[in-house]
Amino acid sequence: xxxxxxxxxxxxxxxxxxxxxxxxxxxxxxxxxxxxxxxxxxxxxxxxxxxxxxxxxxxxxxxxxxxxxxxxxxxxxxxxxxxxxxxxxxxxxxxxxxxxxxxxxxxxxxxxxxxxxxxxxxxxxxxxxxxxxxxxxxxxxxxxxxxxxxxxxxxxxxxxxxxxxxxxxxxxxxxxxxxxxxxxxxxxxxxxxxxxxxxxxxxxxxxxxxxxxxxxxxxxxxxxxxxxxxxxxxxxxxxxxxxxxxxxxxxxxxxxxxxxxxxxxxxxxxxxxxxxxxx
Amino acid sequence: xxxxxxxxxxxxxxxxxxxxxxxxxxxxxxxxxxxxxxxxxxxxxxxxxxxxxxxxxxxxxxxxxxxxxxxxxxxxxxxxxxxxxxxxxxxxxxxxxxxxxxxxxxxxxxxxxxxxxxxxxxxxxxxxxxxxxxxxxxxxxxxxxxxxxxxxxxxxxxxxxxxxxxxxxxxxxxxxxxxxxxxxxxxxxxxxxxxxxxxxxxxxxxxxxxxxxxxxxxxxxxxxxxxxxxxxxxxxxxxxxxxxxxxxxxxxxxxxxxxxxxxx
Amino acid sequence: xxxxxxxxxxxxxxxxxxxxxxxxxxxxxxxxxxxxxxxxxxxxxxxxxxxxxxxxxxxxxxxxxxxxxxxxxxxxxxxxxxxxxxxxxxxxxxxxxxxxxxxxxxxxxxxxxxxxxxxxxxxxxxxxxxxxxxxxxxxxxxxxxxxxxxxxxxxxxxxxxxxxxxxxxxxxxxxxxxxxxxxxxxxxxxxxxxxxxxxxxxxxxxxxxxxxxxxxxxxxxxxxxxxxxxxxxxxxxxxxxxxxxxxxxxxxxxxxxxxxxxxxxxxxxxxxxx
Numbered sequence: 001x002x003x004x005x006x007x008x009x010x011x012x013x014x015x016x017x018x019x020x021x022x023x024x025x026x027x028x029x030x031x032x033x034x035x036x037x038x039x040x041x042x043x044x045x046x047x048x049x050x051x052x053x054x055x056x057x058x059x060x061x062x063x064x065x066x067x068x069x070x071x072x073x074x075x076x077x078x079x080x081x082x083x084x085x086x087x088x089x090x091x092x093x094x095x096x097x098x099x100x101x102x103x104x105x106x107x108x109x110x111x112x113x114x115x116x117x118x119x120x121x122x123x124x125x126x127x128x129x130x131x132x133x134x135x136x137x138x139x140x141x142x143x144x145x146x147x148x149x150x151x152x153x154x155x156x157x158x159x160x161x162x163x164x165x166x167x168x169x170x171x172x173x174x175x176x177x178x179x180x181x182x183x184x185x186x187x188x189x190x191x192x193x194x195x196x197x198x199x200x201x202x203x204x205x206x207x208x209x210x211x212x213x214x215x216x217x218x219x220x221x222x223x224x225x226x227x228x229x230x231x232x233x234x235x236x237x238x239x240x241x242x243x244x245x246x247x248x249x250x251x252x253x254x255x256x257x258x259x260x261x262x263x264x265x266x267x268x269x270x271x272x273x274x275x276x277x278x279x
Numbered sequence: 280x281x282x283x284x285x286x287x288x289x290x291x292x293x294x295x296x297x298x299x300x301x302x303x304x305x306x307x308x309x310x311x312x313x314x315x316x317x318x319x320x321x322x323x324x325x326x327x328x329x330x331x332x333x334x335x336x337x338x339x340x341x342x343x344x345x346x347x348x349x350x351x352x353x354x355x356x357x358x359x360x361x362x363x364x365x366x367x368x369x370x371x372x373x374x375x376x377x378x379x380x381x382x383x384x385x386x387x388x389x390x391x392x393x394x395x396x397x398x399x400x401x402x403x404x405x406x407x408x409x410x411x412x413x414x415x416x417x418x419x420x421x422x423x424x425x426x427x428x429x430x431x432x433x434x435x436x437x438x439x440x441x442x443x444x445x446x447x448x449x450x451x452x453x454x455x456x457x458x459x460x461x462x463x464x465x466x467x468x469x470x471x472x473x474x475x476x477x478x479x480x481x482x483x484x485x486x487x488x489x490x491x492x493x494x495x496x497x498x499x500x501x502x503x504x505x506x507x508x509x510x511x512x513x514x515x516x517x518x519x520x521x522x523x524x525x526x527x528x529x530x531x532x533x534x535x536x537x538x539x540x541x542x543x
Numbered sequence: 544x545x546x547x548x549x550x551x552x553x554x555x556x557x558x559x560x561x562x563x564x565x566x567x568x569x570x571x572x573x574x575x576x577x578x579x580x581x582x583x584x585x586x587x588x589x590x591x592x593x594x595x596x597x598x599x600x601x602x603x604x605x606x607x608x609x610x611x612x613x614x615x616x617x618x619x620x621x622x623x624x625x626x627x628x629x630x631x632x633x634x635x636x637x638x639x640x641x642x643x644x645x646x647x648x649x650x651x652x653x654x655x656x657x658x659x660x661x662x663x664x665x666x667x668x669x670x671x672x673x674x675x676x677x678x679x680x681x682x683x684x685x686x687x688x689x690x691x692x693x694x695x696x697x698x699x700x701x702x703x704x705x706x707x708x709x710x711x712x713x714x715x716x717x718x719x720x721x722x723x724x725x726x727x728x729x730x731x732x733x734x735x736x737x738x739x740x741x742x743x744x745x746x747x748x749x750x751x752x753x754x755x756x757x758x759x760x761x762x763x764x765x766x767x768x769x770x771x772x773x774x775x776x777x778x779x780x781x782x783x784x785x786x787x788x789x790x791x792x793x794x795x796x797x798x799x800x801x802x803x804x805x806x807x808x809x810x811x812x813x814x815x816x817x
Contacts, residue, residue: 167374168384171444174332175388176361185387189378272378272428319729320700434582463581463756468800490730493804496811521811534734536759538786538798538805 015265021258032071069225080210088148096156117150200263204256289340318505371437382425435466557600577765653691701732
């Protein structure tokens with residue numbers, strides 16, 4: 001039994017590590033709501049100062065405190081990632097399920113629409129969304145979420161079709177199970193693992209997409225620093241003040257890796273074939 | 280004359296704008312007189328089975344259940360039909376949901392058809408568990424199998440799980456699609472034995488699609504030979520396979536690989 | 544010298560588990576040898592090991608020696624890929640179970656059959672076209688011209704398996720390895736393909752290594768059989784002896800199982816009209 005316990009612990013290791021990483025970012029974001037060392041638009045410091053006191057991580061080229069910016073950036077990164085994954089996930093899952101179950105011609109129509117949406121650059125979509133309101137974090141999330149929903153929908157459609165071709169679906173129907181229950185009991189649990197891993201990947205991409213959108217002025221407006229825009233703005237001074245590039249870069253990587261570890265961990269925990277070996 | 284439980288009457292099936300997959304097929308399943316549907320791939324066996332299972336409606340003719348036309352939209356009628364007619368598939372790796380425990384898989388018909396007696400949830404649960412355990416015992420699996428997952432079982436054991444699911448609601452007819460052809464020879468014999476035993480002990484009528492004439496001979500008293508969507512020969516298995524009349528049936532019988540005769 | 548001599552063959556999985564252990568047998572020129580086993584017995588891995596085609600991660604040890612007239616004696620285990628490439632096709636070739644996956648779905652049949660002929664026999668242009676048609680005719684495909692122009696999905700499973708056989712035979716191998724070649728086919732088609740193999744092997748006095756789970760099929764086609772269980776040989780001998788007088792308990796179980804089903808058919812013959 002101890003061997004089994006050990007295996008179980010080893011399996012949950014990525015989950016634990018992922019939770020620690022994501023938890024760290026979440027903690028920073030929560031703290032930033034109540035306290036930051038300086039106000040984000042405080043440009044009183046000297047420009048491009050190295051780490052020290054009172055600016056623990058130094059300042060950027062406008063003399064703003066880097067730590068403050070990073071803490072607020074955590075909020076924005078999480079909101080961008082989670083917001084667009086929820087939006088893209090819900091729309092994508094619904095559209096994908098519909099296409100997966102649809103008759104031939106409806107499926108063709110939906111697939112064509114998805115292809116168009118996927119071919120549409122996220123940037124253009126973001127500009128369109130921003131044109132209807134003002135450019136903000138929300139408009140960026142809507143744009144990224146919409147672009148993501150097409151990708152999620154296409155993946156869902158393929159996964160659903162694959163599951164529907166399995167005999168256990170037919171067996172379920174001949175057992176008198178209604179379609180909604182077939183979806184809840186067999187289809188969703190069986191497409192979920194692949195979908196979660198993909199959504200985690202999309203989370204990372206969304207964080208990066210938000211970064212590039214705000215760099216172009218299509219995301220959260222200043223002084224709400226996003227990690228991606230910090231990265232872009234600090235590029236020019238990378239040799240003078242390397243921390244300005246390294247800090248947001250490392251944080252983006254940690255968050256993305258963390259989310260992926262959580263997704264992998266959740267998948268393994270939910271999968272009976274990984275949970276126990278054949279006796 | 281006993282009325283048939285399921286009957287296909289001049290049933291046909293065609294996809295839109297294409298040649299019919301099935302034409303004018305009449306097959307009767309009466310109690311204790313299981314029918315084997317024999318033929319090659321593309322002969323329409325599986326389509327016919329889908330019609331008999333109420334998974335698709337014939338595009339011409341009709342399918343009757345206890346003398347009444349099978350209305351796929353009629354929920355009450357279909358519930359009665361589903362609890363009387365259950366199925367077993369060819370591939371035991373595809374027919375069991377890998378994410379559900381065996382207990383949950385086997386109890387699905389009970390849950391979906393609401394077949395446990397009323398009462399509080401706990402009583403219903405206990406009754407379902409008892410019936411699942413009985414079904415597992417009937418197919419020769421240990422009771423603790425209910426807590427395990429499909430991947431922990433071999434192909435033959437998985438097929439037993441699938442059979443347990445099919446018999447848990449005490450159906451009258453078992454429609455099996457190539458139930459043993461994905462299994463090894465020795466396992467195949469054991470599953471054929473199991474089906475024969477269930478037929479005897481539970482009065483189960485076994486309808487089977489198979490290309491394996493030996494299995495057909497062992498399990499079904501009647502046979503219908505299909506070729507390109509039509510029944511070319513039909514009757515008692517001993518007559519049809521023992522002295523085939525139609526050239527196609529003859530070719531089928533002759534093609535079965537046989538062991539060299541044992542020297543006297 | 545034997546055409547194929549397998550001695551002390553082991554196939555090991557990445558984890559170090561033996562999938563085939565200490566397997567030894569020989570196939571003489573022109574001999575028909577049957578390898579019988581259920582799923583997981585290691586019979587297909589044995590075929591792959593003989594061809595030097597084991598999937599990555601698996602290793603073979605022991606000895607697999609080909610000694611065909613007109614070529615050098617070749618030890619397959621540990622041989623460099625270049626040497627094995629020459630062996631495949633010229634000395635031995637394989638027909639697999641699933642003819643649909645064995646053929647390239649995007650290439651016309653004619654071009655696929657032409658490929659080995661062009662590479663091994665150096666045929667070009669007209670001569671190559673003629674050789675392709677001849678190869679298709681040889682496996683008794685009616686309308687070879689139409690088949691040559693067709694894509695794999697446009698012809699039936701039986702026709703595809705005939706094409707696969709034509710490709711395997713294109714280079715006149717001394718040994719044909721057939722791994723469950725008829726398992727995916729309908730019974731009547733299986734009978735035809737088996738008859739075709741039987742005829743071709745006899746015509747060319749080619750050796751045949753036939754791998755199957757089906758005792759009746761193997762016994763009908765081969766002279767000598769070997770029964771594998773969990774990667775080890777449990778019984779070998781002449782096909783008739785093994786089928787009629789199996790010694791090992793597992794061999795007996797296999798034969799008995801096959802006899803049970805066979806007997807069900809025999810009873811029908813006796814029965815007739817009641």
